[in-house]
Amino acid sequence: MTPRLRFAPSPTGPLHLGGARTALYNWAAARAMGGQFLLRIEDTDRARSTDESLQIILEGLRWLGVDWDEGPETGGDHGPYFQSQRLDLYAKYAEKLLDTGWAYKCYATPEEVAEGRERLQAEGKRPMYDRRHRDITDEQRAELEAEGRKASLRFRMPLDEVRQLDDLSKGVVEVNLQELDDWVLMRPDGMPTYNFACVVDDHEMGITHVVRGEEHLMNGFKQLVLFGALGLEAPRYAHIPLILGKNGKKLSKRDAVTNILDYRDQGYLPEAIFNYIAMLGWGFSGDQDLFTAEEMVERFQIKDIGSGGAKFDDEKLAWMAGDYVRRTPIADLVDRARPWLEQTVPSEAFDTHRGLIENVVSCYQERVKILSELPEKVAFAFTTGTLELDADAQKKLKKQEDAPQWLSAYADLLEKSDLPPSYPHDRAAADAAVRLPSDPEKPVSDAPCMTPAEIEQQCRAFAGEHGIKFGQLVHPIRASLSGTTKGAGLFDLVFLLGRETCVARLRRFGA
């Protein structure tokens, strides 16, 4: 039997971290076992299900790279994949259950059920449906119907039987079925409840393994018994711990985003989010935290999912996000960051100055964790107007009284030097020959202009001639060129800015 797993979200809200992780584990297990992964939409709660939520969930899964073999938009042989479209199927099963006596009609109103529950609790018993219509006679039934009451369908739970569930994650768990209700299979309006639809669909869709949050452990027992009543084999279940917030409580808005797509919009790389949430409860190996989806699939086993609840930690996520940015090849990075970069980089520059953009971005690649940090950092290289200086930069410029003289002299020197042209002039040759950030280990030859290393040599000589300490010279130059005191190597900056811009910016603060 080929393994088939599913993720069955209900479209009543966005895809949150916990849901994403559940989807991811089911997906990884299916891929690891060479089986199929399907998506089923549990929209039996008509009032709360929305198409907007559905779209957000699908988009979130796609963004993470969790693809489904069958489900909405892809179709498949076991559809429809929306429970709201499978109502006749549930009706058929309901009838069968009624015929075999596993189900019975309950005419109690919600108020009566609640009242019964309270009474049991008052008696010190377990609060649940009081089974008032479990064994009524035909006459009583007729009477209730004559009152115009609508019936829901309840499951006749075996009384006083201990059942075992061999959970893939928790091992064997035992529960006395008395603890469980005569739960509702069908609402009076003919809509199935979760546990009922879930069993019917898991069977009809050939599901073999189910990984889901441990809030479903008790549902697992209900479903197990129903499978038995239907004479069907149940899938293997794995109930895994929830993701917790920093305080060990349920994950809240304070701990993490509630919609996985917020990470996309903040410029997190999906590989990083995938890796991080996969790691929340599953270890790749004893000494490796970073892994790709492919690597995960190679060794993922459901039984290895941790049994303790994991707390969400954004510091580690931030580190991981940065690591993924650093490891992304520069051409890809520019493509993927383009929507953000365009906030400060003119969009035509992506055609005319691709090499320059790649050089600038690669200088900041190791300085950002998420893509949305890039536009601000990179802006100095593309501003044609007056550069704004931050407070620290202004301070640096005022610190040395004779700085203006040096800046002017250095501007004069650069004006005569063989620097690359400034944006928006054509400088493709220079950017193609010199790939930044510059690395002393890899000297550049055949550059059509000075390289950052040569610019540095020249600058050091300049400092020597004028009797200025190199360290002192560097700070005002950096401030006037980039408008900030931090960032890429100074001579990379000079190279990126090119002759005209460097000269202009230096003279602005020169004597």
Add this chain to the structure above:
RNA sequence: GUCCCGUUCGUCUAGCCUGGCCUAGGACUCUAGAUUUUCAUUCUAGCAACAGGGGUUCAAAUCCCCUACGGGAUACCA
């Protein structure tokens, strides 16, 4: 209340099933240092844990029991 599940550095985890290789490993964070024109990266070193108590055993993080603390369920939600 009742029923279920869980508990290894602050956090994520490896080890637990199949006791000895555990003086408990890795990662994030933090601290110190190295590199350096800043920031960042990188590298080196350091801090830091088997929830507590009883057993079983020559030997327990690993097996058993109890306690504590967390979490989940207890819906005509999923």
